[in-house]
Amino acid sequence: MTYGLVWFKRDLRWHDHAALTQAARDGPVRCVYVVEPQLWLQADCALQHFEFIRESLQVLDTHLRTLGGCIEIHTGELPEVLTRIWHEAPFSRLYSHEETGNGFTYARDLKVADWCKTTGVQWQEFAQFGVVRRLKTRKLWPRAWEQHMASPQLSLSTLTFWFSPAQQALNLRAPTHLRHDPPRRQRGGRLLALATLHSFLNARSIGYRGGISSPLSAPDACSRLSAYLAFGCISMREVVQATRAKMESLPPQANRHRAGLSAFISRLHWHCHFIQKLESEPEIEWRNMHPGYDGLRENEFNQQHFQALQNAETGWPMVDACVIMLNETGWLNFRMRAMLVSVAAYPLWLHWRPVGEWLATQFLDYEPGIHWSQLQMQSGTTGINTTRVYNAIKQAQDHDPQGHFVKRWLPRMRHVPHEWLFEPWLNPLAEIQNAKADREVMRPIVDTQAATRLAKQRLHERRRDPEVKAGKMAVVEKHASRQNSNRKRKTSSEAIESQKQMGFDF
Numbered sequence: 001m002t003y004g005l006v007w008f009k010r011d012l013r014w015h016d017h018a019a020l021t022q023a024a025r026d027g028p029v030r031c032v033y034v035v036e037p038q039l040w041l042q043a044d045c046a047l048q049h050f051e052f053i054r055e056s057l058q059v060l061d062t063h064l065r066t067l068g069g070c071i072e073i074h075t076g077e078l079p080e081v082l083t084r085i086w087h088e089a090p091f092s093r094l095y096s097h098e099e100t101g102n103g104f105t106y107a108r109d110l111k112v113a114d115w116c117k118t119t120g121v122q123w124q125e126f127a128q129f130g131v132v133r134r135l136k137t138r139k140l141w142p143r144a145w146e147q148h149m150a151s152p153q154l155s156l157s158t159l160t161f162w163f164s165p166a167q168q169a170l171n172l173r174a175p176t177h178l179r180h181d182p183p184r185r186q187r188g189g190r191l192l193a194l195a196t197l198h199s200f201l202n203a204r205s206i207g208y209r210g211g212i213s214s215p216l217s218a219p220d221a222c223s224r225l226s227a228y229l230a231f232g233c234i235s236m237r238e239v240v241q242a243t244r245a246k247m248e249s250l251p252p253q254a255n256r257h258r259a260g261l262s263a264f265i266s267r268l269h270w271h272c273h274f275i276q277k278l279e280s281e282p283e284i285e286w287r288n289m290h291p292g293y294d295g296l297r298e299n300e301f302n303q304q305h306f307q308a309l310q311n312a313e314t315g316w317p318m319v320d321a322c323v324i325m326l327n328e329t330g331w332l333n334f335r336m337r338a339m340l341v342s343v344a345a346y347p348l349w350l351h352w353r354p355v356g357e358w359l360a361t362q363f364l365d366y367e368p369g370i371h372w373s374q375l376q377m378q379s380g381t382t383g384i385n386t387t388r389v390y391n392a393i394k395q396a397q398d399h400d401p402q403g404h405f406v407k408r409w410l411p412r413m414r415h416v417p418h419e420w421l422f423e424p425w426l427n428p429l430a431e432i433q434n435a436k437a438d439r440e441v442m443r444p445i446v447d448t449q450a451a452t453r454l455a456k457q458r459l460h461e462r463r464r465d466p467e468v469k470a471g472k473m474a475v476v477e478k479h480a481s482r483q484n485s486n487r488k489r490k491t492s493s494e495a496i497e498s499q500k501q502m503g504f505d506f
């Protein structure tokens with residue numbers, strides 16, 4: 001008798017796990033997670049991702065042990081690890097979720113497919129989000145998303161393991177070269193994912209509308225599910241269905257709560273909408289979505305600007321405070337992520353790829369499909385989105401009017417008089433006050449207005465180029481959303497916030 005091998009990747013759960021459910025229906029199973037040394041050498045990997053996975057695997061293993069099995073950890077490259085397992089005990093079927101990952105995982109999946117063909121192993125892959133492999137046209141996408149989200153969740157009825165688990169509990173050590181594990185990041189595992197969903201649906205989502213843009217309120221008002229979705233501790237379908245059920249259970253007068261949940265559901269669409277872009281065109285991880293923007297910034301990369309950004313030394317208090325918060329917690333809200341990238345792309349004129357590599361290691365919830373699409377969108381290289389240039393001073397005035405956020409994360413700002421908090425360099429007494437404390441006056445590393453004006457000019461010049469204009473339709477056809485009808489029903493402020501997040505030209 002043979003067995004089915006279930007290969008866990010970024011799907012670290014047991015409930016609504018299509019690969020595990022199908023394997024369990026077909027016969028005995030063996031569950032594996034493979035630590036791939038080459039994958040962890042990629043520039044977008046950080047220690048925080050590994051540790052989050054380790055915590056999630058720990059919870060998964062504990063659960064599988066209650067069912068009589070465990071998750072086996074194997075270390076090595078694929079498909080060599082599969083060969084090793086196969087020689088130890090041949091299996092006839094391999095089960096996994098489809099992964100829209102980085103270039104490395106894309107190439108590795110091709111090798112695994114070849115290996116399966118050669119050895120005669122049948123590889124069954126399952127969609128885990130509303131992302132469609134080999135999608136013919138974007139027009140079909142909204143219906144496919146809805147079908148996936150409305151279909152029943154999968155639970156395990158019987159699960160037979162191929163052999164009893166080893167006595168020793170899961171032992172997983174991070175590769176020693178990995179760096180960066182923020183002290184205050186979220187911890188991994190399905191149990192915490194469920195608790196986070198519960199607190200969001202039942203309490204925190206009341207503050208979602210109106211609370212998600214300020215970095216002060218966002219840590220509570222946002223769902224904080226992104227890392228759990230990125231590593232699959234909870235399924236997207238579970239989240240969508242639980243949210244819809246909560247909305248139905250609300251009394252008619254709970255308008256604010258309902259509106260928050262409705263706005264949240266649209267973000268869940270966006271999650272898959274953005275990943276679909278990378279699924280349909282994996283090259284956007286490296287090259288501009290619209291080739292008309294090639295060469296715009298690539299050859300002028302200013303290493304000093306980049307270092308100042310990474311070290312929270314740009315001189316814009318809001319930007320530097322965000323970098324410090326991100327470094328400490330592994331998370332930032334959408335608006336502040338967009339502002340960081342916008343500052344990098346416009347006044348600092350940095351190409352999105354190195355900035356994106358750095359941010360990938362900073363974001364605990366790094367999800368390649370969302371990440372690279374957003375990096376390009378906020379940098380103006382998609383060709384189909386409005387150029388949205390966030391002014392770091394205005395963002396501070398709008399979203400941190402009392403300066404609580406800036407003072408919390410940038411201790412040196414605690415002594416700056418309130419009226420100069422967001423532009424301390426304008427304070428006529430700054431030199432004297434800072435000299436007393438033996439510090440330099442904080443000022444932006446570039447002239448904000450002049451640098452932004454020049455950046456906009458250069459981008460708009462490209463945009464006006466007839467060839468660039470002509471190339472736009474191909475990008476729209478491949479990547480643009482087809483969900484405009486929903487927007488008509490939204491109030492104007494919701495529509496504006498949505499437009500800002502999606503950034504489409506209307």
Ligand SMILES: Cc1cc2nc3c(=O)[nH]c(=O)nc-3n(C[C@H](O)[C@H](O)[C@H](O)COP(=O)(O)OP(=O)(O)OC[C@H]3O[C@@H](n4cnc5c(N)ncnc54)[C@H](O)[C@@H]3O)c2cc1C
Binds near residue numbers: 222230335371502
């Ligand atoms: C430059 C940049 C890079 C980003 N990189 C990532 C990333 O690597 N991984 C990631 O999950 N999100 C990314 N985002 C989107 C967004 O900032 C995060 O999803 C959000 O801040 C996560 O917090 P939350 O789960 O509390 O969000 P909520 O507001 O509660 O949203 C719920 C879920 O919807 C999805 N979502 C929310 N906003 C967006 C959006 N604008 N685009 C696509 N999906 C969205 C996420 O899955 C999120 O978990 C990025 C945004 C920008 C501007």
